[in-house]
Amino acid sequence: MKDITPPQLAELIRQSRRVVALTGAGISVESGIPDFRSKGGLWERFDPWEYATIQAFEKNPAKVWVMLKEMDEILRHARPNPAHYALAELEARGHLMSVITQNVDNLHQAAGSQNIIEYHGNAHRFVCLTCRGHWPRAALDFDQTPLYCYCGGLIKPDVVFFGEAIPEAALYKANDLVINCDLLLIIGTSAEVAPANILPEVAKNNGAIIVESNLAHTRLSLYLSDYFLQGPAGRMWPLVLEQLKQITTQ
Ligand code: APR
DSSP, X not given: OEEOOHHHHHHHHHHXXXXXXEEOGGGGGGGTOOOSSSTTOHHHHSOHHHHSBHHHHHHOHHHHHHHHHHHHHHHHHOOOOHHHHXXXXXXXXXXXXXXXXXXXXXXXXXXXXXXXXXXTEEEEEEEETTTOOEXXXXXXXXXXXXXXXXXXXXXXXXXXXXXXXXXXXXXXXXXXXXXXXXXXXXESOOOOSTTGGGHHHHHHXXXXXXXXXXXXXXXXXXXXXXXXXXXXXXXHHHHHHHHHHHHHHO
């Protein structure tokens, strides 16, 4: 794997035809949302086996809602950062086909990206585990958690807990995108969680060039990534966009 600079990456994106981004919690850290596995991350404070599995939620929803309410408070105040806006503009300029995001924070949507695959769902939506009915956030009283549907079922954020399946449409669309892309931009993910962490391998096996954008190397850096863009996403991606604007308007 080689380091790549923003100008070099801008040129690589300019030459590519089918560019896809795969994002993780790291792209939202500069929006004030802690990631999961870095120092001070969410899983340092909440054991995922006690707070992030569907079994834990069904067994003790009141306990899991302690974490969910803390996350909801953080998400309500979070705004897109320059990395989210840079990806939205890359898409608008025709240089990015889609964002496959593991994040449930709705920040790519808020930044204006149009073609987004919500691989782990979206925390701004709520769903009943029994009748699968959707609930608007405004109809829910977070002082009365756990929350129950008219049918008696448990209501939860429409996000994928450990032990739940990836939404089928997201699974297939994401797979189709990485099979057919010629450049995969992996931004702010440790690639620790399946099946999202299989997508880079599918892309690579189908001939795509793999670029990782992160603060530090990950497991992918050891055997899969072709290039590494070192630095915080909120600083690096506006630089890539600026360079791309310069070389495509010359
Ligand atoms: N810029 C770029 N990368 C960053 C930044 C930043 N400012 N801050 C942190 N990172 C990197 C970290 O170095 C790490 O590699 O982002 C990555 C975050 O990794 P995780 O915390 O494991 O988050 P993620 O990969 O998204 O987790 C995947 O695991 O717990 C589940 O469902 C949850 O979607 C999540 C999935």
